[in-house]
Amino acid sequence: MSTRRAKREAIVKVQLLERTPVNLEEAVRRSSRKALLAPKRLQYSPEDSTAETPKKKRRTKTHGDKNTQNKTQDVKEEEAESSDVEHTSSGHGGLSAYELERLENIRQNQAFLSSINLFQATEELKQLTRPKPSQRGLMRSQAAAKEVLPARKSLRLQNKEAEILTLPPEPRGALIYEQSTPLKKPPGPLPMDPVNVEEGSKLPSELLKLCSENSTEDKKVELDLKEYRSALKNMRITEDRVAKVVKDRIFSAAFHPCSSNLLMAAGDKWGKVGLWQLGGDWGDDGVLLFEPHTRPVGCMAFSRAHATHLLSLSYDGSLRCMDVEKAVFDDVYDIEDGLKTFDFMSHDCLTLVVGNWYGEVAIVDRRTPGNSHESLHSLDPKALRCVSVHPLQKQYFAVAESKVVSIYDSRCLKKTKSQAVSQLHGHSLSISSAYFSPCTGNRVLTSCMDNHIRVYDTSAMTTKSPLLTTIRHDMQTGRWLSKLSAVWDPKQEDCFVVGSMLKPRRVQVFHESGQPQHTFMNDENLNTVLSVTAFHPARNVLLGGNASGRLHVFSD
Numbered sequence: 001m002s003t004r005r006a007k008r009e010a011i012v013k014v015q016l017l018e019r020t021p022v023n024l025e026e027a028v029r030r031s032s033r034k035a036l037l038a039p040k041r042l043q044y045s046p047e048d049s050t051a052e053t054p055k056k057k058r059r060t061k062t063h064g065d066k067n068t069q070n071k072t073q074d075v076k077e078e079e080a081e082s083s084d085v086e087h088t089s090s091g092h093g094g095l096s097a098y099e100l101e102r103l104e105n106i107r108q109n110q111a112f113l114s115s116i117n118l119f120q121a122t123e124e125l126k127q128l129t130r131p132k133p134s135q136r137g138l139m140r141s142q143a144a145a146k147e148v149l150p151a152r153k154s155l156r157l158q159n160k161e162a163e164i165l166t167l168p169p170e171p172r173g174a175l176i177y178e179q180s181t182p183l184k185k186p187p188g189p190l191p192m193d194p195v196n197v198e199e200g201s202k203l204p205s206e207l208l209k210l211c212s213e214n215s216t217e218d219k220k221v222e223l224d225l226k227e228y229r230s231a232l233k234n235m236r237i238t239e240d241r242v243a244k245v246v247k248d249r250i251f252s253a254a255f256h257p258c259s260s261n262l263l264m265a266a267g268d269k270w271g272k273v274g275l276w277q278l279g280g281d282w283g284d285d286g287v288l289l290f291e292p293h294t295r296p297v298g299c300m301a302f303s304r305a306h307a308t309h310l311l312s313l314s315y316d317g318s319l320r321c322m323d324v325e326k327a328v329f330d331d332v333y334d335i336e337d338g339l340k341t342f343d344f345m346s347h348d349c350l351t352l353v354v355g356n357w358y359g360e361v362a363i364v365d366r367r368t369p370g371n372s373h374e375s376l377h378s379l380d381p382k383a384l385r386c387v388s389v390h391p392l393q394k395q396y397f398a399v400a401e402s403k404v405v406s407i408y409d410s411r412c413l414k415k416t417k418s419q420a421v422s423q424l425h426g427h428s429l430s431i432s433s434a435y436f437s438p439c440t441g442n443r444v445l446t447s448c449m450d451n452h453i454r455v456y457d458t459s460a461m462t463t464k465s466p467l468l469t470t471i472r473h474d475m476q477t478g479r480w481l482s483k484l485s486a487v488w489d490p491k492q493e494d495c496f497v498v499g500s501m502l503k504p505r506r507v508q509v510f511h512e513s514g515q516p517q518h519t520f521m522n523d524e525n526l527n528t529v530l531s532v533t534a535f536h537p538a539r540n541v542l543l544g545g546n547a548s549g550r551l552h553v554f555s556d
Helices: 002-019 024-035 046-058 063-090 097-115 118-127 205-211 225-233
Strands: 242-244 250-255 263-268 273-277 287-290 297-302 309-314 318-323 328-334 339-344 351-356 360-365 375-378 386-389 396-400 405-409 422-424 431-436 443-448 452-457 467-472 495-499 507-511 516-520 532-535 541-545 550-555
Touching (some): 097 118, 205 273, 225 516, 250 532, 250 550, 297 339, 309 339, 318 339, 328 360, 339 386, 351 386, 405 443, 495 532
Parallel strands (some): 386 431
Antiparallel strands (some): 242 550, 263 273, 297 309, 309 318, 351 360, 360 375, 386 396, 405 422, 431 443, 443 452, 452 467, 495 507, 507 516, 532 541, 541 550
């Protein structure tokens, strides 16, 4: 028996020398220390139950089975000693195979995430924040402090009996509802008093001087496409070219034709009109705010013949002229409600064609006393969304009706069932806008809710004007944004601009053939949809208005 034990110890020593780099004495010392500890096992496994069975039978063994018992015990001691050697060489403090595999998976995952710089990207995203909107322009009104009221208690907590209520008698006759806010401003001239300056303050004298400058429309020069693209690329937007001009969503905007300074106007959802001089020092960063209407200002334009006049039309049924020289908003045309669009029908801008939501157009002459129309004509049983007058032949005007654009001759209009000179077909949904090209009128540009922009040839004024180009463009702005409308650049006969729903936010310029010319983008100063767009009539300047009342200006 002692011989066998000596041989076994010799074998263990040889194995220790082969498996571990430490010396023999240290290996034996570790092995003897480990032998005192029982090997770690799981709480339950079939192997444990089978391994414990011989121990229970060992108590019932006879003396004749001593050799078998010694052999079994020797095998167990060899297994324990070999397991102790493996634990010592692993260096993981006796971890199970599952735990070792788990640690290896964690190490590999961390190495992979580090290789793709995920941890660094996560830290950078935490540091990045969405750019704040420009704080220039109108200041936010601070909400009045709310009065702190005592806590309400029920009648039960107050030890009071419930009151017996009786219904009032039913009213007789017609009901009269009192309107808390007026539907529209009172008729007649309104004083031109800014609401964002101290009460009683007069208009700045620089505004009248600026608005009195002669129009530079005759100085504009049309460029070829290569020069035009180069001019567009030189236009930039900076932080000081973004300002809050009105308080709510912008429905319309326009440039003053002067070229020495940039003067812009915008109309919002609740009838306010804002004037903004880029770099001005009056009002709030050059912004003056007025309240001539009570409903959305759907259309506005500066008079080309009278530079101090700005005409604005509102859904509340009023069309007014802001006269900077007289410092009033004059009445031009007024109905109960529902005005939608207008355009000038004469070179002196004194005759207008006005469309409403009820499918009617009115011919208005500003020289006639009062605020009524000269004639009223019913064209479409549904709403009219846009009118545009031919730039050269002023008797022709295009009307965006239900699903067709019709061109009428104002000399041949009837009260009902007027015959169109030409029609533009191919739209499957409602048409947002239709505009004649600015120089010759040989093209008509339409924007439709079927997600297409179309260009038609109107040079011959045939019964059905041929379709030249169709451009796919997302027009689904939803209920909180103004509708997108493609508008011509007044300096170019064949190029137009339109806002976009794509991200990152942008404004796109196209040629009439459908070829994109330039895309205006800026991560820091352009992060909203610019639904309303317009080019300056003489300078390389573009404005865009968003749903929060801000104007964004791209300039060279």
